[in-house]
Amino acid sequence: MENNNEFYTVRGYQLLKKNKKMLTSSMEDYLEMIYRNSLEEGYMRISTLSELLNVRPSSATKMVQRLAAIGLVDYKRYGIIFLTESGKEIGKFLLNRHNIVEKFLKTIGIAENLLKETELIEHNVSVNTLQNIYLLNKFFDANPDIISKFEDFKEKSNIENMFD
Ligand code: ZN
Secondary structure, X not given: OHHHHHHHOHHHHHHHHHHOOOOOHHHHHHHHHHXXXXXXXXXXXXXXXXXXXXXXXXXXXXXXXXXXXXXXXXOOOOOEEEEOHHHHHHHHHHHHHHHHHHHHHHHOOOOOOHHHHHHHHHOOOOHHHXXXXXXXXXXXXXXXXXXXXXXXXXXXXXXXXXXX
16 A cells, blocks of 8 residues: 555654554644644644634643653744644644544545544544545545445435344
């Protein structure tokens, strides 16, 4: 799967694995959000971060200090967060992982609580599963007729019999 590397950045994943013991799901959320929002300006403000994550600025600051302690962000200037090189690579992986899971859920017809559902899966999915979901997404893109067949099939199916 060599040529898919840019989409999930293997190095980002390896770095994530190295930091796994230190990175909680919540820290992953922060890093993903900081990466997402640093794409344009190259930095993120604590105030914006706390707004977007619905937490108090003091909680955001604490979490950012934890990320700084393991070398993933630079937080020297008051209120402004910069990602380090490792932080960028892991952040990129986390954002791609999020997008791959979200796209898959959308494809199978999940609309309600899409973000929450993505959240529940993304922090626990293995890279092997993620790669295969990524390929399945690609396969669906290349074969849109399969999706309409699936939608028809869903309509005709009785989900009540799921466990019979
Ligand atoms: Zn996410």
